[in-house]
Amino acid sequence: MNLAGIFPALTTPYHEDGSVALDHFKSNLARYNQTGVTGCVVLGSTGESVLLSSAEAESLLVAAKEAAAPGKLLIAGTGAESTAETITKTKRAAALGYEIALVKTPYYYKPAYRSEVYLRHYRSIADASPIPILLYSVPIFTGVTLETPEIVALAQHPNIIGIKDSSGVIQRIVEVGAQAPKEFQILTGSAGVLHPAFTSGAKGAILALASALPEKCVELHDLWKHGQNAEAQALPQRLALASKTIVSEGSIAGVKYAMDLRGFHGGQPRLPLLPLTEDKQQRIAQIVSHFKPAAVRA
Amino acid sequence: MNLAGIFPALTTPYHEDGSVALDHFKSNLARYNQTGVTGCVVLGSTGESVLLSSAEAESLLVAAKEAAAPGKLLIAGTGAESTAETITKTKRAAALGYEIALVKTPYYYKPAYRSEVYLRHYRSIADASPIPILLYSVPIFTGVTLETPEIVALAQHPNIIGIKDSSGVIQRIVEVGAQAPKEFQILTGSAGVLHPAFTSGAKGAILALASALPEKCVELHDLWKHGQNAEAQALPQRLALASKTIVSEGSIAGVKYAMDLRGFHGGQPRLPLLPLTEDKQQRIAQIVSHFKPAAVRA
């Protein structure tokens, strides 16, 4: 299974009354279908997965499966704190037709989570899962990091096909690339280092930024793939600055606002996440205006 | 409502097949009933709340309510990442007869969680809750800290009656004591600083250690209450060292093992939490042997 290329981390739109807006969600997917993205991730951190009920999560999995074009690869976020619950969720995603499960690290009892915990957790899940597993390390939210030796050890498992590493630490990509089996696939989760991630061995990326700027992220991947390094210098810089303002400073509310500006259904995040301040709205609007307008809303 | 004294943070025992052992849970409670603890906390971090299903959580709330002696104050852990879900859980606890809700901070989207997020989150919950709210700051697990200005601001709300601060930072107790209304009650969550917490203004404590050593924690509170500071020096030191080995180094598996040694129903934690290594078992056994044996299992 080839994960090369760009995957938007899908956001979750809501109706005015706070309920999940499956129609808007599908409408966004219809637009991603028309871009060069490799696929989409449902129920990632950007999707506010920790703010959704089980029923809402299930409805999004079903809706994405209905709306995604045949050629697009669908990845389901299925990580939970409990090993058993993660297995249950992963099996459910597989039953719904998902091809890969993205499993974030457990993190709550971090003082008790030594290497052995991560190894046993992931191996139990990979053993039980009918579909391949992508490790997911996102220290900015979880406060825990999968380190090189753990990743390299887990990469030996036949049902663990890669990792989404959102740390932005390029050195880890180099180290894992040097030590893991050749077929192990590294995806970065950080648009701030998209181009260096590629030049260091990452095959693809799962990005919140790609929810708002999918075609630009794909363009960067294409430039790199065709070896146009000289021309690639400007676009990585623009996307890194865009990512800093939209994703790092704006968080999910920022991604959704940028989506609104580009004709997607963004909207507000769910509480306790707050709407963007006006100041941040203006800075994001300025950044987005530098990119060619996307097609009108489907 | 007077929260002075000691509250064990209840653990969750499991049967061999991994299901929640409500009988053992009630049996533990029956023993706490016979001690001088002020009450108990159900579904706290020590209770592995993030590893339980909704149905399991509900069953524990019901069981505790059935098993607790009339005079004992029952506090329900009701914090969730979403503001709305926290309100739902808090109302449910109230409907089940709980007198106080312990609400931990949201924490997943920490880069987006500025002061205003915590203020709005807690005020929304306190406004909606039929029972008083205890703030809960537990940075070792969540990676976020309620700081003095936030606590002092929230202490103004008539339905927020106190805080459980598990940071172990005594300076914050002093600062909050100096600036919050007199009736705002500070509980420490750290047995390592139990005595200095009391001398600095804390009224009580919610402790994992009190699940294994309830009468010793109560003894320390009594010594302090009666001003026996000279005699109190030895016991705080012993409890601090016990807490370091059992709780900080052993984590939940350590607490449960110490419970087993003292005639409670401890047992194993749920995966991904691993059983104690033999080395840690021995160190905990040595620590526990220094305390007078507790009564035999009910």
Added chain:
Amino acid sequence: MNLAGIFPALTTPYHEDGSVALDHFKSNLARYNQTGVTGCVVLGSTGESVLLSSAEAESLLVAAKEAAAPGKLLIAGTGAESTAETITKTKRAAALGYEIALVKTPYYYKPAYRSEVYLRHYRSIADASPIPILLYSVPIFTGVTLETPEIVALAQHPNIIGIKDSSGVIQRIVEVGAQAPKEFQILTGSAGVLHPAFTSGAKGAILALASALPEKCVELHDLWKHGQNAEAQALPQRLALASKTIVSEGSIAGVKYAMDLRGFHGGQPRLPLLPLTEDKQQRIAQIVSHFKPAAVRA
């Protein structure tokens, strides 16, 4: 040697041309002589020791020795990154008549500084020093912390008589008190936890705040010593808040400004330390105005 009580960490005043103002320095000391402080620390962090030339440092050691009243204990800061240089400085302080050396941890090569480094460093110095050694852990500046096992191990050395711990972590005071020899003396460096430090086993304190408010810090120590815990509650709170504004937020410029307000020779710090902003000046002035005016400048 009894270190009970309060030690101001002396600041370094400068003349308009930037040179060290030994006259003002001695004048400050003359005032401390008239208070109940146990002694003074020369060349601590508060004294801007890392911004002084060797010649300036030597001149301050000499001046303090001349100006201190006979009964006051003088402690010299002699820590350097190199073990050999620390020994040289410690011997020089002894030759100048200093009774104790305060030796901060080395810290620059912190990724290489494991426990064994600290043990060998301090033991080499204590072996070579003609005067007793006080360990000094100040993580806020150095980024490294002496942990309980290291302190307890070093406390066995006959020429290491105690520690100044500026971490503000009360749990470490409890732990060290439980495990170190009875004669090992713990001094806190944090006025924010002055009272809980005393109730947990600290014998004294070396404080930047005591440079501006020596008699208030002494008063708190006296209240505690005489067991007046009830009355002691208000003063610890006031000093903790004063420390936060003057020392934590104002840093050395804040301490010096508070000294100016109370009739000492404070003045400006040396670059790169900047003068206080006007906003911070006002907040410090407000805090200081709540304390009874000190005697006029000598």
Added chain:
Amino acid sequence: MNLAGIFPALTTPYHEDGSVALDHFKSNLARYNQTGVTGCVVLGSTGESVLLSSAEAESLLVAAKEAAAPGKLLIAGTGAESTAETITKTKRAAALGYEIALVKTPYYYKPAYRSEVYLRHYRSIADASPIPILLYSVPIFTGVTLETPEIVALAQHPNIIGIKDSSGVIQRIVEVGAQAPKEFQILTGSAGVLHPAFTSGAKGAILALASALPEKCVELHDLWKHGQNAEAQALPQRLALASKTIVSEGSIAGVKYAMDLRGFHGGQPRLPLLPLTEDKQQRIAQIVSHFKPAAVRA
């Protein structure tokens, strides 16, 4: 002044009696003269500069000037905590014929060091210095980081020509490259991300690893310069792993041991830095054995 290419961060060899071995130091330089390195850095962190007396530091500056080949660029580390002392040292380096000064951030009073402190510190030095200034951010040792906005602001100064950033954070290279004047030169200090640093806009590197493996680091720079990205993938991985074992885990003792193995004069570091454990020696020997032997000692 063109800083493209590789600069070894020179180590300081000692004689058996602990004195600085200028003869060995010059002998090492003679060997670097025969490689493709662009120049050398004297008195950097790797040179144990914080463990040297003023006289020793001066002797090394003089010796390097004598031993370096005419075409090699010499950079002097001149950063001190005090602004005034940094200016004095920088002027002295210029007087000795150094062409550039590498000025690390001040760091001791980090709670007081806000952006304005760094801006005023560096501008004062750059105004006063007869030679161009390189900023130097090395958070692993100092605990402080020059952030993008500060670097971009300082890059406007005509006498600040670049930065050595040892953080290993590639995103900052991308951001600074996007926002600083084109002529501002970024050097990385982290061999673990050497190749991605180059592909992201860094022109060169100042490396401890280049003290032991100068020709390999130069080879990687050449590969990148000539666009041989495909072939460049293996060497970056090997150097990243070598850097982790030799520099990150071995620290200065590790670098010196690798130098010994490759025919340079490495030797032991000065206390409190300890010699390598045998275990680490073996791991470094294994790594070094994978690289073609260097020429015999001059």
